[in-house]
Amino acid sequence: MNTIVFIGSYKSGTSREALLCAKEMGYYVTLFTEKSSYKDSDFPEVDCLIYKKQLLEKDQILSSLAVLTSSGKQISACLSFIDPYVSFAASIAEELGLNRLSINSLKLMEDKLKFREVLKDSSVSPFYTVYKDGSSKKEFVKRYKDRLPLIVKPPISHGSRDVMLAKTRLQLRSTIKELAKKYPETSLLIEEYLNGPQYLIEVMVYKGEVKIAGVVEQEFSKENEFIITGYSYPADLKDEDYKALRESIISIAEKLNLKDGACHLEMRNTDGQWKLVEVNPRMAGGVMNKIIIEGTDINLVKEILKLHLGEEPKIEPKVNQYVHAKFLTVNTYGKLLEITGESSALDHKGVKYVYIKPQSGAIISTPRTMGNRYGCIVAVGDTLDEAKDNAKSAAMEIKFFIDST
Structure with missing residues (x-):
């Protein structure tokens, strides 16, 4: 079989x-x-x-x-x-x-330090440097104080875990100290803080041809700007911005020597220039496949399976539908007693999917990592604003009952 x-x-x-x-x-x-x-x-x-x-x-x-x-x-x-x-x-x-994929390219994408090194001369690469364990924190902070604010993270970070923003010299030194203690066997990646809207791009490369399966705009928590609280598809981009984005992605794939494989990138449009936040050698997790299905009628997971089976993936959109995914978080810490409203949320206009993650008895908290998102609602609409309104309206039905004593 x-x-x-x-x-x-x-x-x-x-x-x-x-x-x-x-x-x-x-x-x-x-x-x-x-x-x-x-x-x-x-x-x-x-x-x-x-x-x-x-x-x-x-x-x-x-x-x-x-x-x-x-x-x-x-x-x-x-x-x-x-x-x-x-x-x-x-x-x-x-x-x-x-079926053979571009294994070395996939390995590069798994190591944030190595892929930064490969792309260091590219226009999409933001400023970055490396703090090596044992180096003088005082001298490091003095050298890069004019670059503040800076992002500090371990190269193996996933889901925004232990990604920190340092706005002052004191914060930079204390953040490096904290993460160096937590990750004693690796260097720390220090990156330029990028302004501008951020987008997630699903990409498939088949026999050297780069195909974009979808461009999704990301929304972030007001309390923690590294926690994504919403996705909107399709991203509202001008033709010239999309063209420049596609050219940037093709350039990245070429520099990584990615000939066959699937990946997703996160990029920011900073002052009219595309800058790479990160790249991962896989499709994005969570509800991304459901967003792509609702927006294009393409099952991207199935097409990725076909790629691994040696078949040519087909990712041309069959429909064009506005989609918004809203993630659910809480504003307190405690033991979850009950969650209500799932069925009511699913009955709302345009709602296609409602997912609730934790079970009663789980300990939940305010968002510190992506893992502190406790549900998601995916809704469609005739416009992007309508899709957002449908998702937000449905989200109001979900109630978390928490024992915070």
């Missing part, structure tokens, strides 16, 4: 949708997970759930796959939709003689 192997998955979002999609396509679905809490009943679409304490142990994965093939399973693809397993899964596929 033809089999698709997945390395890692969450219980929701694009990684879970990939499992469901593979099953709908008629494949035998195998999932390797490092989460010992996962049970077969959590993933009814998965035919074979294999627990490994360390997913990055290639020999162990290959050994388990050998058992699968000996039982009559024919492996057609091996891939991952989550960090840090994307390039690793691609290397497994290469080892098995399957």
Whole structure:
């Protein structure tokens, strides 16, 4: 039986949708997970759930796959939709003689320091520098004080975790001290703070041809400007801005030598110039696939699976629909007692999807990372403003009851 192997998955979002999609396509679905809490009943679409304490142990994965093939399973693809397993899964596929992606390019994108180095001479690259563990914090701050404000983050940061903004010399020194202590075995990435609207761009590269599947404008929390609270599709861009964006993305793909693979970029339009915030070697997580489906009638997850299967992906829009996704956060810390209003929100005009993440008894808090977003509503409209109004109106139905004592 033809089999698709997945390395890692969450219980929701694009990684879970990939499992469901593979099953709908008629494949035998195998999932390797490092989460010992996962049970077969959590993933009814998965035919074979294999627990490994360390997913990055290639020999162990290959050994388990050998058992699968000996039982009559024919492996057609091996891939991952989550960090840090994307390039690793691609290397497994290469080892098995399957469709070959641009593995070195994927590895570059997984390391924020390395991809910054590759792109350092590009016009899309903002100013950046590196703080090496053990260096004088006082001298470092003195050298770069005129560059403030600056972003400080570990190169392995995901979901805005431990990404900090330093506006003053004191903040820069204390932030470096805090993160250097937390990440003692790595250098810290220090980047220019960029103004301007920020966009997420879903990209597919097939045989060297760069295809843009969607450009989505991001909205940020007023309390924490690194937490995304909304997505709007399609982004409202002038023709010349879109053209310049596409040229920038093609240039990035060329510099990374990305010939085959999927990725998403986050870029800011700063004073009329496109600047790269970050690039990730996978499709964006969460509700991104649902946004693309509602906006274009393209199942981007399915097209990515086709890419890994050696088939040509098709990402030309079939429809053009305005979509807005609004994330739900709370303004207090405590134990979740109950959430109400999900059914009422789903009944609102234009609402296509309502997702609530935490269960009763969970500890929830104000947003410090993307993980502190506790739900999402995806709505459509005849205009972008209407789609936003529909999502916001539905969000008012959702009530969090929290014991903060």
